[in-house]
Amino acid sequence: MDDTAACALPGDLTGDESARLQALRHYGILDTPLELAFDDLARLARHICAAPIALISLVDRDRQWFKAEIGLGRRETPIDQSVCRFAIQAQGVFVVPDLLQDARFASNPLVTRPQGVRFYAGAPLVTPDGIALGTVCVLDYQPRELGLPQQEMLDVLARQVMRLLELKLANDRQGQMVRELDEARQRMATLAHTDVLTGLANRRSFTERLRQQQALLQRGGAVACLLMMDIDWFKQVNDRYGHHVGDEALRLFAATCRDVFRASDVVSRWGGEEFLALLPATSVAEGRVVAQRLHAALAAAAVPGVVPPLHLSASVGLAHFDPARPLDLTLRALDAALYTAKNQGRNCTVTV
Structure with missing residues (x-):
């Protein structure tokens, strides 16, 4: 040795x-x-x-x-x-x-x-x-x-x-494999209920949440209201600056919603540049106040990486969530209010 x-x-x-x-x-x-x-x-x-x-x-x-x-x-x-x-x-x-x-x-x-x-x-x-x-x-x-x-x-x-x-x-x-499998399942579950780009609830999970809220309201729960929001002139943003800036605009809108809405509120990307928000325990009058805060917050924010600064605005339809009304009719009424806001010059809220 x-x-x-x-x-x-x-x-x-x-x-x-x-x-x-x-x-x-x-x-x-x-x-x-x-x-x-x-x-x-x-x-x-x-x-x-x-x-x-x-x-x-x-x-x-x-x-x-x-x-x-x-x-x-x-x-x-x-x-x-x-x-x-x-x-x-x-x-x-x-x-x-x-x-x-x-x-x-x-x-x-x-x-x-x-x-x-x-x-x-x-x-x-x-x-x-x-x-x-x-x-x-x-x-x-x-x-x-x-x-x-x-x-x-x-x-x-x-x-x-x-x-x-x-x-x-x-x-x-x-044990590590089991942990990784559990994490993968959690990620898959999150992806199944989340919009990948914005991190908000996707249409599928939000629809399920609406049904749950409707059932609660039918059992005598507190009032609730719904907002349908559409980013104004979004196609022009994509056409002028490119889809990468359009994606940044969508992320900025989602981040602004997180700042404006409460933790108990549920915000989703409904499709394209259209978003829906459920505000439990909120009257239509209170919902209008929230919508005004959203308009102000969007005006104060700018899409990252765009010169001169690009500010977003949104047209908003607002409705009372009536549990006795079929959900599809409520959504149609919201959609109609949203398009009325667009026809009135955009960047405003119309109550149905």
């Missing part, structure tokens, strides 16, 4: 050591809580080897960290106190009968302290790619030997630890 390489400073990483540390982090095991499955394997190691201390040790860059520890009383030690960093470079079980008599470990604080450890045996934890992450090891306070059957069992336990790590990795991947 090359003692110089084994004792390299933590900052002096070789390519192989960088790859080993990357593999260790790939398992996501460092600094996880104690787990019974790993503790049981450490107990088996202690029992089979008749040793007072048993560890499942993972060799990190600056420390060795114990996924399981029986008899030591700590979860990690500095890397310069690690015997396992030598064990992971060995082939098979690494045994040191007397640590005090070995020049590599004679000055180790774990050895030199009162009632220090004297014996070590560790079987490396080797990934399917042949990378050693740490060990299953046992320690004793007396110099001793470890028989071949015990060494073989220590090696068996190391393989069992790796199976647990592989299982954890597979479970983590499965």
